[in-house]
Structures are given as structure tokens and as C-alpha cells.
Amino acid sequence: MKESSTRSILAIVTVDEKLIIDAGVPTILAKNKEEQEEIASQLGRTLAGNVYGLTNGIIIITQE
């Protein structure tokens, strides 16, 4: 089990680019909700991270 006091955000997936003001991590724009989830799932597996959803519709992938 990896231990980390703070989890870093590894990537962001959104369907609305206006919701992202600035990002220091890879930010991917999806066409719709289905594609957003698919990309988030693939990124989560690739980066061995956790996938979380925010109430505004943005999906973030964090360090496990």
C-alpha cells in the first residue's frame, strides 16, 4: 500500500473546458459524459490512481 500524506492530482477529465481555469496537470476535454468516464477509467488504470467525481461534473484522477 502506498502511503502519502497528501494525494496529488494526476489528471483531470472534463466535458466543459470553462470549468478549468488553470491546471498544472494533464487536463483532457471529452466530447460527452460517456467519453469522459471512459477516458477517466483508462487513465485511472494506466496511472494506477483513484478516480473521483466532483459535483460540477469534473472527474479527477489522484494518486492511490
Next chain:
Amino acid sequence: MQEKGLLDLTIVLYILSGTTVGFVGRWLMLKSDIRQYPTYPNGYLIHLTTGFIASAIGAVAYPALLSKNYVAVTFLAIAIQQFRDIRKMEKESLTSMEKENYFPRGESYIDGIAKTFEARNYIVMISSLITTISIFLLREYIKNKFIIIGVSSVIGLTIIKLLRDYTKGHTIRDIADIEEATIEFRDKDNLYVGDIYVMNIGLSETRERIIENGIGIILKPKGENEKVILNHRGQRTAIIHECTRILGLERYVSTRKNFDNGEVALLIVPIIKDIELLKEIVRNVPILETLKKKEN
């Protein structure tokens, strides 16, 4: 000891009796709790062997002192050092396996297990010593040596039972009630077990999988002290470890505390989905020795 004493078969019989009582005691203690490590043949052999040595040292000590062989005390001191090394060895062995477990045991749990093994050797040694002392004391009053051995063995086994009961810990069963709880998602992504927020899941497929295969339970502490114990990180790690060890882990396992009432929610997506078994596992998780408190 005089040479004549060494060859005295009666003395050898007395020492063997003390050793046997200790060894049988160690055997019984191994079988007493199959949930704890070791439950494997090699583990049995290692602990029975060290138990035999401990009982032999305990049984020999008194006859050796009677013959003014004070080196016996040194042997006891060396034995204690050896048992401390066993504790260290157990600790290292369990720690080295941490990364390969479904979920780690945690340092507090490992420390407790290692101390238990060390303590069991002392129980064996003390019981063998008392058995042999009883034999030598009863010899003054009873002439039939088989009666002497029989009575002393009962005394030795009673000592084992008393010490085992004294060192026996409590389990979650004693401090908390366990109830099954519903698993649901609120605000799309937030997973709740009962009314306790547990985690955020961003993918709809994963959410469906958790709803389908997940189990949620709530641990309700019986009092204020119990709240303190349940909220301890090491204790919660031990609970999760036992659940995942027996049921396997498909993906998610987590615990969360309700700050208002001290209840703890446990969510697990196990390989074997059996709610009754899960509740029984949690009830039988030992309370870590470092968390025990005296009642006010």
C-alpha cells in the same frame, strides 16, 4: 547435582512430567485460536519446538537448584533472551509479509501477535517449573509417585489455564454492536454506508459494481472508552486486515467514523460475499493490547 542424582530415574521421570505438562499446554494454546497466525504446519512445528524447549528449561530448573547447581538460573536468563529474540523474529517475519497481504496488519497488531508468542513461552516455562516444584513438595507427603505426578500435572495445567485466561484479550464483540447497513450513492458520486460518508467513486461502472457486490456494516461502540478504541487507526487496520484475509478483496475496502456518535462504517467489496461471515469476523477481531484500559 551429584552424579548419583543425575542417574536417578525417578528424578528424570519428574522432570519429564514437568516438561510434558508444559508441552501439552503449548499444544493446547496453539489449538485454542485457529484464527491467529500460525495456522500452518511449519508454524505449528516451530512453536511446538520452542514450547518444548521452554518447558524443558522450566522443568529442569528446580531439581538443578536443589542440587546446588546455580547455573540453572543463568539458563533461565538465557531462555528469556531467546524468547525475546523469538518475538523479534515474529515481528520481522510478519512485517516482511505486509506488502503481500490484501491489506496490511499494521504495526500495532503485529506487535500484539509477537508479544503473545513470547508470553506463551513464559506460560509454558512457569507451568513446567510449578509442576516440578509441586512434585518435589508432594514427595514429602505422598509415597506413590504416580499419584504425585497426577496431582502435580493437574496443578500445572491449572496454572496454564489461569495464565492463559489472564493474558487472553478481548475482541470487538465485547466493545461494539455490529449491524448490516445499506450502501447507496448520494449526489451521484458520494458513497454512504448507512448515514456515514465513506468515499467518492467517480465512475458509474464502479458504482454499479459496488452496489452489486459490496457489503456495508456499522460498528456501534457501547461506551465512551469503546469509542476511543474503535477510532484508533491500528485497530481499524486490524479489522480491515482480518476481513480481507478471510473474505478476499475484489477492490475497495474502507472505514469511516461518524464524528457525532463515534460509530464506524466499514465498506468492503470482497471476493466471498457473505454478510454473516463478515459480521462474525469483525466480532472476533482482537482488541489491540496497547488500547486496553482499566474501567473507571
